[in-house]
Amino acid sequence: MAEPLSTERELPEPLLSVRDLTVTFPTKRGPVRAVDSLAFDVLPGRTLGIVGESGSGKSVTSMAVMGLHTSAEVTGSVTLGGRELVGLPERELNTLRGRKMAMIFQDPLSSLHPYYTVGEQIAEHHRVHFGSSRAVARERAVEALGEVGIPEPRRRAGEYPHQFSGGMRQRVMIAMALSCEPDLLIADEPTTALDVTVQAQILDLIARIQQERGLAVVMITHDLGVVARVAHDVLVMYGGRAAEQAPVDGLFAAPAHPYTRGLLDSLPRLDDDDDAPLRAIPGSPPSLLDPAPGCAFAPRCARAAAGTEEERARCATERPRLDGPAGHPAACHFPSFPASLPAPASPASPAHEGAAS
Secondary structure, eight states, rough: OOOOOSSOOOOOOOOOEEEEEEEEOOTTTTEEEEEEEEEEEEOTEEEEEEEEETTTHHHHHHHHTTTSSSSSEEEEEEEEEEEETTTTOOHHHHHHHHTEEEESSOOHHHHSTTOOOOOHHHHHHHHHHOOOOOHHHHHHHHHHEEEEEESSHHHTTSSSSSSSSSSHHHHHHHOOOOOOOEEEEEESSSTSOOOHHHHHHHHHHHHHHHHHHHOOOOOOSHHHHHHHHHSSSSEEEEEEEEEEEEEEEHHHHHHOHHHHHHHHSSOTTTTTOOOOOOOOOSOOOOOSSOOOOSOOGGGOOHHHTTHHHHHHHHHHHHHEEEETTTTEEESSSOOOOOOOOOOOOOOTGGGGSSOOO
């Protein structure tokens, strides 16, 4: 089983601990293992960025943590504050969702009910978990909208989702997610449909609230720029498995897995010519219906292609283990580990403060 990220620096106990998480969907063509033997920790006050191409298993992982898979087989262990969530009855999970763990989804317009005002929806969320009166819940909804920077929160609490811009709707979702003061926030591509300026505002908002409340945050994204801005630790996923885990500084300074290096190389650079094409990773993500026996990335891997015949055979037939230096393991037979690794970011000093925006 893959071991989670660890460092020599003494850190608090993990709030969220995932071990050997496997999620399998039944299909007409056979079972699809969308997440395979995943392990990671998330500490209070820290942000774990989960990054990878579409289909890598990022959102499936977050849904499994929240206990939202109704048709999939979920095995392994997911503990929140020491309490096991896998196999927990739906009634007990409902008491934890929103109160102890909350999630922000990709599309706020489809997540908000069009027939109810945003204030009513946030107030209902508060009443369910605290049993508060309608008046108290309404006041808490107004407070929550004000906390996330929505102007004139009392007036806007009486408006409907379609009356808000995309960025403001996402702020409403954040207000709803945080209104009951959960310990864990999962943000699944929260800035995908937003322009760059609004995206920065939303990321800064989440970071500010995290610092104020000591939240543990899981940020799911395909955008390495977002990871650089907000994450302390990074989990790179490929084909449903962990490809690499590292502190954010270590990952950007010295990526060990060829897939991670390919993701970083595909980013546009300021020193490139204006007409220079983006560097894409050749090929397509693997089929999870018929997984390869060896490394899932081998068919797209430049390192494997340039290796000896013996090395190519090993990549094609032997699945690599997630292994390497403490705090920076990679699932590769021939990783590029440097002689020394950068120190991890401190929980008191969020990575985004020193990252380029």
